[in-house]
Amino acid sequence: MQAVHGMTETSEAAYKDEKNRAFFDDWATKYDHFRISRWFQHTQRTSIEQFNIGPESKALDVGCGTGFSVLYMADALGIAKACGIDISPVMVEKAREKIPVQLAERIEFREASSDNIPYPDGFFDHVLCTNSFHHYPDPVAALTEMRRVLRPGGELVIFENAPDLSLYTWAWDRYLRLREKGHVRYYPSRELGDIIRRGGFEQPELRLLKNEFLKEGKLFASIQIWHARAPGPNGQTKDRSTNNQGLQAQ
Numbered sequence: 001m002q003a004v005h006g007m008t009e010t011s012e013a014a015y016k017d018e019k020n021r022a023f024f025d026d027w028a029t030k031y032d033h034f035r036i037s038r039w040f041q042h043t044q045r046t047s048i049e050q051f052n053i054g055p056e057s058k059a060l061d062v063g064c065g066t067g068f069s070v071l072y073m074a075d076a077l078g079i080a081k082a083c084g085i086d087i088s089p090v091m092v093e094k095a096r097e098k099i100p101v102q103l104a105e106r107i108e109f110r111e112a113s114s115d116n117i118p119y120p121d122g123f124f125d126h127v128l129c130t131n132s133f134h135h136y137p138d139p140v141a142a143l144t145e146m147r148r149v150l151r152p153g154g155e156l157v158i159f160e161n162a163p164d165l166s167l168y169t170w171a172w173d174r175y176l177r178l179r180e181k182g183h184v185r186y187y188p189s190r191e192l193g194d195i196i197r198r199g200g201f202e203q204p205e206l207r208l209l210k211n212e213f214l215k216e217g218k219l220f221a222s223i224q225i226w227h228a229r230a231p232g233p234n235g236q237t238k239d240r241s242t243n244n245q246g247l248q249a250q
């Protein structure tokens, strides 16, 4: 994290969280109506495709925004439990408003930060984080929490921008660091892989690293998608998914 002049690390993290809360509270009411939301939804579906999802799966989306992924996993993919946390109370409110009555038992949204996830150890089979990780003041603490709430062998998928792939994305990151007070940084793919390892995941796999042009309302984007599994009690990773083919969207 870039030092904010005169602040300790703790107050710097609290400052970033506060700025993110305010920024996304303000954005939340319009979030689903911007052209960019088409792109965000595409990135979320593409990320979810990386999971080995089964009907009994429990999934968590960290930094869930207005809840598109959570609703998609519960509705289109029919999974047993889909949860989302977000630091912005207005994002959480907007996400809750979208829960259809017939899915109310299987969907949950909570206001919470990535470094203090309000679920017990080993609760989830899948943890997703899309377009949000670059806001986290302590990325290793966030990953440690994501690993804690995953069962042994459970899957993590992270979708992020890739500043090592284009000068444009590198420059955009520099611009956001100055303009958006809650923006921490985009990570070059190799560095993000190292951070995922430092969060306690073994052998993270870079599933996608590419430039996209004119896709889903977005002119240009450099993107990376990471997949990793939580180690078992003795360090080994296990796959206990009930459906190795994954589920098809209906």
Ligand SMILES: C[S@@+](CC[C@H](N)C(=O)[O-])C[C@H]1O[C@@H](n2cnc3c(N)ncnc32)[C@H](O)[C@@H]1O
Pocket: 017, 020, 021, 024, 040, 041, 043, 044, 062, 063, 064, 065, 066, 085, 086, 087, 088, 091, 112, 113, 114, 115, 129, 130, 131, 132, 135, 136, 137
């Ligand atoms: C650009 S939105 C992405 C939302 C959604 N994941 C998507 O792909 O469209 C970033 C979200 O991350 C949330 N966020 C930022 N910092 C966070 C933190 N430390 N913990 C949890 N959520 C956070 C914001 O409130 C916002 O809703």
